[in-house]
Amino acid sequence: xxxxxxxxxxxxxxLALPNDYVLQGNPWIGAICLTPLFLALFxxxxxxxxxxxxxxxxxxATFLSNYWLMYFKDYAFLTIGSVTIAYxxxxxxxxxxxxxxxxxxxxxxxxxxxxxxxFEYFKSIGYLAYPWGLIVYPFNELLPLLQxxxxxxxxxxxxLFAFExxxxxxxxxxxxxxxxxxxxxxxxxxxxxxxxxxxxxxxRMQITIPETGRFRAVLVQQNMDPWEMEKETENLRILMExxxxxxxxxxGNVELVVWxxxxxxxxxxxNQQFYQRMPPEEPFxxxxxxxxxxxxxxxxVVRRTQNRREIQNGVVLLDSAGKxxxxxxxxxxxxxxxxxxxxxxxxxxxxxxxxxxxxxIWALGDKDTxxxxxxxxxxxIRFGAPIxxxxxxxxxxxxxILAGADLLINITNDAWSRRMSAQVQHFVVARFRSIEMKRIxxxxxxxxxxxxxxxxxxxxASLPMFQRDVLPLEVSVRKEPSSTFYTxxxxxxxxLLGVLLLGRLFQPILGPRRGTFxxxxxxxxxxx
Numbered sequence: 347x348x349x350x351x352x353x354x355x356x357x358x359x360x361l362a363l364p365n366d367y368v369l370q371g372n373p374w375i376g377a378i379c380l381t382p383l384f385l386a387l388f389x390x391x392x393x394x395x396x397x398x399x400x401x402x403x404x405x406x407a408t409f410l411s412n413y414w415l416m417y418f419k420d421y422a423f424l425t426i427g428s429v430t431i432a433y434x435x436x437x438x439x440x441x442x443x444x445x446x447x448x449x450x451x452x453x454x455x456x457x458x459x460x461x462x463x464x465f466e467y468f469k470s471i472g473y474l475a476y477p478w479g480l481i482v483y484p485f486n487e488l489l490p491l492l493q494x495x496x497x498x499x500x501x502x503x504x505x506l507f508a509f510e511x512x513x514x515x516x517x518x519x520x521x522x523x524x525x526x527x528x529x530x531x532x533x534x535x536x537x538x539x540x541x542x543x544x545x546x547x548x549x550r551m552q553i554t555i556p557e558t559g560r561f562r563a564v565l566v567q568q569n570m571d572p573w574e575m576e577k578e579t580e581n582l583r584i585l586m587e588x589x590x591x592x593x594x595x596x597x598g599n600v601e602l603v604v605w606x607x608x609x610x611x612x613x614x615x616x617n618q619q620f621y622q623r624m625p626p627e628e629p630f631x632x633x634x635x636x637x638x639x640x641x642x643x644x645x646x647v648v649r650r651t652q653n654r655r656e657i658q659n660g661v662v663l664l665d666s667a668g669k670x671x672x673x674x675x676x677x678x679x680x681x682x683x684x685x686x687x688x689x690x691x692x693x694x695x696x697x698x699x700x701x702x703x704x705x706x707i708w709a710l711g712d713k714d715t716x717x718x719x720x721x722x723x724x725x726x727i728r729f730g731a732p733i734x735x736x737x738x739x740x741x742x743x744x745x746x747i748l749a750g751a752d753l754l755i756n757i758t759n760d761a762w763s764r765r766m767s768a769q770v771q772h773f774v775v776a777r778f779r780s781i782e783m784k785r786i787x788x789x790x791x792x793x794x795x796x797x798x799x800x801x802x803x804x805x806x807a808s809l810p811m812f813q814r815d816v817l818p819l820e821v822s823v824r825k826e827p828s829s830t831f832y833t834x835x836x837x838x839x840x841x842l843l844g845v846l847l848l849g850r851l852f853q854p855i856l857g858p859r860r861g862t863f864x865x866x867x868x869x870x871x872x873x874x
Contacts, residue, residue: 347386347389348386348389348390348395348399349386349399349402351382351383351385351386351389352382352383352386352399352400352402352403352406353402353403353406354382355379355380355381355382355383355386355403355407356383356402356403356404356405356406356407356410357406357407357410358375358378358379358382359379359380359407359411359479359481360407360410360411360479361375361379362375362376362379362484363376363411363479363483363484363771364483364484364486364767364770364771364774365411365767366765366766366767369766369767369770370486370487370770370774371483371484371485371486371487371774372484373484373485373487373488375484376481376483376484376485376507377507377510377511377514378511378514379481379484379511380462380481380508380511380512380515381511381512381514381515381518382515383399383400383403384448384458384511384512384515385515385518385519386399387399387400387444387445387448388448388450388515388519389519390445390448393442393445393446395445396441396442396444396445396448397438397441397442397445398438398441399441400437400438400440400441400444400445401434401435401437401438401441402434403437404433404434404436404437404438405430405431405433405434405437407479408429408430408433408434408479409426409430411478411479411771412426412429412430412478412479413426414763414764414765414767414768415429415763417762417763417764417765429476432474433476436469440461440465443461443465444458444461444462444465447460447461447847452528454512454516455509455512455513455515455516455532456509456512457847457850458508458509458512459505459506459508459509459512460505460843460846460847461847462481462504462505462508462512463501463504463505463508463839463840463843464840464843464844464847466480466481466501466504467501467504467837467840470739471741471837473681473687474681475678475739477738477739477775478738478771478775480500480504481504481507481508481511482500482503482504482507482778483771483774483775485503485507486774486777486778486803489547489551489781489802489803489804490544490547490548490551491503491540491543491544491547492547492778492781492803493543493546493547493550493551493781493802494543494546494547495778495781495782495832496550496781496782496783496784496830496831496832496833497546497830497831497832498831498832498838498839499740499778499782499832499836499837499839500740500778500782501837501839501840501843502543502839503543505839505843506536506539506540506543509535509536509539510536510540513532513533513536516529516532517529550802551802555784555801555824555825555826556824556825556826556827557822557823557824558725558752558823558824558825559721559722559723559725559727559752559823560721560722560723560820560821560822560823561601561602561719561721561722561727561820561821561823562596562599562600562601562602562722562818562819562820562821563600563601563602563603563604563788563818563819563820563821564589564592564593564596564600564602564603564604564816564817564818565592565604565788565789565790565796565798565809565816565817565818565819566585566588566589566592566603566604566605566606566609566790566816567588567606567790567791567792567793567794567796567809567813567814567815567816567817568581568584568585568588568605568606568609568792568814569761569792569793569812569813569814569815570584570761570792571761572608572759572761572762572792573762578611578612579624579625581609582610582624582625582630583625584814585605585609585610586625586628586630586633588814588815588816589603589605589633589641589816590633591816592816592817592818593637593639593818595816595818596818596819596820599638600637600639600818601639601640601719601720601721601722602639602640602641602642602719603637603639603640603641603642604641604642604643604755604757604788604790605641605642605643605644605757605790606644606757606758606759606790606791606792607644607659607661607733607734607757607758607759607791607792608644608645608646608659608759609643609644609645609757609792610643610644610645611645611646612646613645613646613647613648613657614643614645614662614664614668614670615647615648615662615670616648618668621668630668631667631668634664634665634666634667634668635666635667635668636666637666638666639666640663640664640665640671640719641663641664642661642662642663642664642717642731642755642757642790643661643662643664644660644661644733644757644759645660645661645662646658646659646660647659647660647661647662647673647674647675647711649675649709649712656709657708657709658675658676658708658709658710658711658712659675659676659679659684659708659711659733659734660673660674660675660676660711660733661673661674661731661733661757663717663719671717671718672715672717672718673715674711674713674714674715674717674730674731674733675708675709675710675711675712675713676708676710676711676733676734676736677710677711677712677714677736677742678735678736678739678742679707679708679710680734680735684707684708685707685708685709685710686707714730714745714746714749715730715731716728716729716730716746716749716750716751717729717730717731721823722820727752727753727823728750728751728752729746729751729752729753729754729755730743730745730746730747730749730751730754730755731754731755731756731757732746732754732756733756733757733758734757734758734759735758735772735775736756737754737756737758737775737776737779737787737789738772738775738776740778740779740782740832740836740837741836741837743779743782743783744782744783744832744833744836747783747785747829747833748829748833751785752785752823752825753785753786753787753788753821753823753825754779754785754786754787754788755787755788755789755790756776756787756788756789756790757789757790757791758772758789758790758791758792759791759792759793760772760791760792760793760794761791761792761793761794761812766794766811766812769791769793769794769795769811769812770794770795770811772795773789773794773795773797776789776799777799777803777805778803780799780800780801780802780803781801781802781803782830782832782833783801783829783830783832783833784801784802784824784825784826784830785801785824785825786798786799786800786801786821786822786823786824787799788821793811793812794809794810794811794812795808795809795811796808796809796817797809797817798817798819798821800824801824806819807819
């Protein structure tokens with residue numbers, strides 16, 4: 347029975363998240379998706395069983411919600427295989443904590459909500475971070491409820507939704523919370539917290555965020571097969587034609603044209619002659635001279651240090667003369683795909699080349715570039731340009747804002763997945779950056795979701811997915827006089843939770859009772 351409950355949760359969570367059947371996700375399923383897992387943990391008698399159940403849940407939920415990773419050409423094992431196996435292990439490690447905090451105690455719903463929030467936080471930071479599949483994402487369309495993120499990031503929301511699931515599990519289990527007054531008290535707490543978040547959200551969304559600048563932009567969505575690199579000239583021709591179409595649609599006067607990640611695979615700075623000649627009927631540099639505009643283009647960035655040549659997955663800002671004004675190299679690459687630790691070691695390099703078939707990797711970016719352009723009114727507009735899934739990481743986007751960026755422009759290419767769920771899952775993760783920092787986020791992609799997201803998470807404009815088209819528009823840059831509380835202080839909420847839970851965990855050691863610490867004392871923290 348416990349196994350059945352665990353597998354049920356492993357199926358419900360992917361159904362609650364954005365998927366190919368319900369693109370924006372299902373908040374009703376999100377409200378109960380963890381309940382069967384918590385029920386199974388309540389019923390377990392041993393730590394080992396709790397760990398095994400959590401590993402099973404992690405494997406099922408990870409595979410079903412990220413199945414689109416198997417479309418990464420010939421690297422299915424490296425993508426969906428390694429991610430699923432890795433998260434079986436990660437959930438197993440955390441399974442010990444989940445089981446420990448699921449022991450009978452009047453405060454069990456709060457403990458489970460806290461440890462689940464901590465788990466999602468640690469899942470989302472560090473080199474191996476993968477902030478997909480969080481319990482918050484099924485609720486991404488409930489914008490008033492989400493505005494609390496500008497105070498504490500997504501973590502207060504993780505706590506609320508995990509608390510809600512744990513409370514439902516207690517109602518079904520009917521074990522540790524037996525008194526009617528306790529059930530009522532926790533029910534009131536769930537409702538009151540939800541109403542508090544909603545009240546703050548409605549209040550926050552009534553505050554007008556002043557406009558600090560404007561610029562006209564064309565976002566190009568070329569919808570090309572990212573694996574057909576041999577069609578370089580043809581792809582360049584398509585990008586130029588789409589750009590021309592967008593510029594003409596906006597009246598021929600534009601400040602910025604944005605091309606997605608890896609639009610031009612050949613580094614511009616080292617291939618000047620190629621871009622002066624190709625395409626033959628209208629060379630790229632000649633095309634640029636027709637428009638008094640900046641071009642922000644996904645293009646490799648080459649760095650030379652001590653006779654060593656490194657290539658970064660990058661973005662370049664060009665003027666109409668084809669001059670590179672500034673560059674940014676991706677600082678948080680996809681681990682084990684775009685970057686491999688110790689790749690310079692011969693045995694590591696040989697393994698990934700001969701066994702995995704991964705022939706090249708990107709070097710790490712070395713600076714947080716703040717690009718500049720002159721807007722429609724002559725004012726200088728500053729922006730950061732996170733690449734690919736970098737817009738999923740609050741710490742990185744915060745750095746751009748704290749360094750003076752007025753907005754964020756993300757370029758990405760998820761088209762290799764060939765699945766709408768992959769595009770929408772990435773969009774949903776990214777929209778929380780706008781809410782947290784109350785800034786505009788522009789996304790220019792190969793296949794979707796190309797859009798402009800407002801500072802409350804609202805979609806101002808967008809293109810249909812997997813459609814070759816352009817999005818010309820005038821962007822209103824909106825910025826408050828001071829940064830949000832979350833922008834200034836970051837992830838204070840999960841850190842506070844960690845301190846509180848650690849204090850509770852070690853209370854048997856630090857409390858008035860003295861003597862040898864034992865496993866029974868450890869369990870005593872939640873079963874005094």
